Amino acid sequence: MSLFDSVDHYYARYRPRLPDQVVQLLARELAGMAAPRLLDLGAGTGQVALSMLPTLPPASHLDLVDQEEGMLRIALDELGLQLGERTATVHAVPAEKFTPAQPGYQADLVTCCRAFHPV
Secondary structure, eight states: OOTTSOOHHHHHHHSOOOOHHHHHHHHHHTTTOSSOEEEEETOTTTHHHHHHGGGSOTTOEEEEEOSOHHHHHHHHHHHGGGGTTOEEEEEOSOGGGOOOSSTTOOOSEEEOOSOOOOO
């Protein structure tokens, strides 16, 4: 591995998902919503989305934002068939440049977990 090789697969393999207590805390915020929208900033390879998925109703939508396209590609691969009726959109931009495509967009839950990496 050279200095500039992708680390995407290492993130997918070694980064832990959210602890169950955190998943339950976040899921309580979405209780009773038929079609919640989750916005995950710094989504990486989808650990938050994968952790939250079992708690989300079928009409949920996930917006995954990360500046690394390779990470987002792995996130979509990992989510794969587990999405069921849920939908997911990836946005390959830095979190501060995320702009919703739909007017009046509103996320019901915004997460930013393990996403800060000093330069």
